[in-house]
Amino acid sequence: MKDILLEAINKVISEMGLEAPSVLIDYPGDMSHGDLYTNVAMMLAKKAGKNPLDLAGEIAENLKKLSIKDVTKIEAVKPGFINFSIDESYFDTAIKTVLHEKIHYGKNQSMKGKKVVVEYTDPNPLKLFHVGHLMSNTIGESVARLIEWTGSDVRRFCFQGDVGRHIALTIYGLRLMETKFPDENSSSKEKVAFFGQAYAKGSTYFKDHPEIEAEVQEINKKVYERSDNEVNEVYDKGREWSLEYFEEIYKILGTKFDRYFFESQSAGPGIKAVEEGLSKGIFEKSDGAIIFNGEKYGLHTDVLITKVGLPTYAGKELGLAEMKYNAFPYDTGITVTANEQNDFFKLTIKANNLLFPFLEGKLHHLSHGMMRLPEGKMGSRTGNVIAGRDFIDETVASVLEKMSERKMSEEDKKVVSEEVAVAAIKFSVLKQTLGKDIIYDKNKALSFEGDSGPYVQYSFVRAGSVLRKGEENGFAVDENFVSKVERDIVISESGNSESALKRLIERFPTVVERAQSEYAPHYVAQYLLALSGAFNSFYANSQIANSLSRLALTKAFQFTVHNGLWLLGIKAPKEM
């Protein structure tokens, strides 16, 4: 409908001899202003030498002459808006579309055939998987799903820092610890916690004893070269345990990576790329190290290969871009990280473009804020970090507490409580604009009410419950349901909670498009809150289970919520 009106407006204004700017046509915030509005008259008034309201009136008159299907009212108002009212039957048709498209409702083909890689989460083996990784995973997964809905071929990549200074510090810290090395039978949580402590120990010790620098560098070199059996043994065990532990978390979160990359693999290609860049004059030598002088491009200067000959994070990033491209020749390569890496990515993207001209315009960095504690930044070096797994487990525990009254098997409770907890966590991340920090207050439990994931899930569950009731009343939602709805069109009156819900369901695909084009899942999250609110209001105001049209609307609501939650990486449970 938006497109139809847009076309009509453009036609009318060009017939009036006016140049069309990029016309805004949208849903008004307040339904009392009609179903759609445009501000085109105000934008053109000055150029046309007319008063905005008069011009709006003229455009409105000309639009009326076109007698556009389903448009029942065109009205020029106050400063110069033109408001449109759409016939109720148009929305009834939209509801039927939902019932046909089911779990595909909202998809489009805007990027059909494009290849896209999304790299996210990126935890480091031997280091703690903290709430920040949870955030990156949540956002990356949602973005990957949004892109899948453009018809693109998406690959999920995860890059893990299995070599480097943090590993050396962990191994050093291990030597300082009295605690016994955990055995194979310990839980993966214990195993990983052990290495987390070692890292904290190693890095705090290093902070107070800078004289161990040479020793740490020596260990680091051994890790790269795999030249020391003792180091290798610790390293291999730690890496294996970490990766197992990460898999457990991905399973709970609902992410499945297509491919893992490790820094130990990108080091070689990184060095090769940097040396090639050096010979081409893209990079230069300085103080024994190889650097990228970003100042020519208004960026910083960063070291790519240290004077000891080891690639830095930046150097390895240069190798990674090519490795990713070789694994899957993408049109768009997105990397999701916290915004503390913004400058770093500006730098490496620039360097990658210079080095690999075929990557020009393909690399994108998507940054998000950080999980912060009320008392300040979390840092794994100091040890005041919240483990991602602990955060999930604590949330699950409080969901279970809330579910204690529910009659449900223990097994089901376990599954559902996990789904609800993950919803609460993910939604709290995805409901707000990317890039802003989230303050995590341990004393304030995550919300299950109001603007929350569980609120949306609850609405879905409730809808399911009503549908079952409808079935008892002889309105089975089966193969014949849609055709029954088709025959029995019941047009509801406009202006009530039922028509408000209908209108929201109809605009879902446009919400998805916007979220896709801006890589902004929060539009979907915010929409789901509004949609759920509209449903709950409708539910409170009408008897649903005895009306086919209202059941049809409820079913359409269910599909829409289900699809929206899916885009956020959140499950829609049957019961909770």
Added chain:
RNA sequence: GCGCUCGUGGCUCAAUGGAUAGAGCACUUGGCUUCGGACCAAGGGAUUGCAGGUUCGAAUCCUGCCGAGCGCACCA
């Protein structure tokens, strides 16, 4: 110091240069003989950090100031 990002009710967040700045939490009040109360309805609560500017129109764009966060050469 330089660069990037951000300041919206007590708190946490929305708002494509557009209409009366929206929600949730907290607070006050009302609603289960109806389909799940993790709900609904209503109320109070905002000089959108401050000062200018651009515009028919600014939370949004520009400039300055104040405040916060992040980054800035051999860590990742």
